[in-house]
Amino acid sequence: MKRWTVGLSVALVLFAAGCGNPAGTDGDLVNGWGALAAPSVPKPSAGQCWTYKGDADKLAVGPDLAEVECTASHASETFKVGEFTGTIAQKSSPPAEADLTEAFAACQTEASNFLGGDWHDGRLILRVLAPSAKQWAGQARYYRCDLIEVSDDTYTIAPRTTSLKDTLRGSKPLQLGCVKVTTDSKGSIEDFVPVKCDTLHNGEYTGTFYSPDARPYPSDASARRSLLQPGCKTIVARYLGLTDAQYDLNKQISFAWSTATPARWGYGDRTARCYLMLEGNLSVSRSLLANGNVPV
Structure with missing residues (x-):
């Protein structure tokens, strides 16, 4: 290793004392080349x-x-x-x-x-x-x-x-429409699963409620209900072709909503999807759009 180092040093000295730069170079080790660009993320x-x-x-x-x-x-x-x-x-x-x-x-x-x-x-x-x-x-x-x-x-x-x-x-192939509302053993809603309206189902998407302001996510269940229940009620009533007061007379159709997650709410998706639901074991094989208070 020492011999190689010494030999290299001598060679460099001899080169420096020689006849000057090799043809086509200017003595600059990078010879005018630009620096490599910094790596970038695709x-x-x-x-x-x-x-x-x-x-x-x-x-x-x-x-x-x-x-x-x-x-x-x-x-x-x-x-x-x-x-x-x-x-x-x-x-x-x-x-x-x-x-x-x-x-x-x-x-x-x-x-x-x-x-x-x-x-x-x-x-x-x-x-x-x-x-x-x-x-x-x-x-x-x-x-x-x-x-x-x-x-x-x-x-x-x-x-x-x-x-x-x-x-x-x-034809809106991905339009939300009729759904099967699934519940757990205690009757709590687990999911709204889209199905074709000509198959038996017990729910239907009626529209999306948008928070009227940029309020933080209402983490308290009571606060969420106070915000979302009146809005979804109106959306469901209009979907059926009713006023809120007329809807209050309906004994067969209730409603529920699916709220955006807190994280999504935090960056601006302050919404809830509103669904009508048939009471008890009722089910239909058609849409209830503009059904009014006609018995199902």
Whole structure:
């Protein structure tokens, strides 16, 4: 090792004392080459599809989310990509909850254009996805808007092999309608499962209630009821073709709602899906739209 070091030193001295720079060089070791660009995180783009195992509300950027062709079985579709800016982009960790408010609003607007209607009215979940912690550390500042088809109200993913574009236009193949209301042994609601209206069912989606202001998620059950019950009651009554007072006379139809999770509420999805429900063991094989107070 010492002999090699000495020999190299002598060679360098001889070279320095020689006839000057080799032809075509200027003596600068990098010879005018620019510095290598810093590594960057690949940015997703609209039109990409992704596989995922789990429920739609836990879907997140990471190794469990893999890109595939949209003609292959997939869970999620990216339809818009935006950028975080300002103070949010300067934070040391990826944005979450309230810091996603502007991104979620942009996703929601574009979702309506992409689908042809409000995603709440479909068998769908809208996700706004920030970069992972590692991607954020690598200077990624994008957000993704993803749509996911679900098969029930507990966010079970329904894999697809086609795009979700225009699925709430025309014949509206993903429009929410009639549902089977499932309950546990104590009678508490477990899920609202979409079914065809010409099959026996005991419930129906009637519309989505939007909080009238930006109040925090009402964590107290009584506060949630105070906010959501009057709103859903009116939505159900109008769906049946009734005023609130006329609906109060109906003894066969009640209603319930499915509220956005606290995390989703925190970044702007302050909503509840409202469902009418038939009392007792009643069931029908038709829609109850504009049914009024006619016995079912």
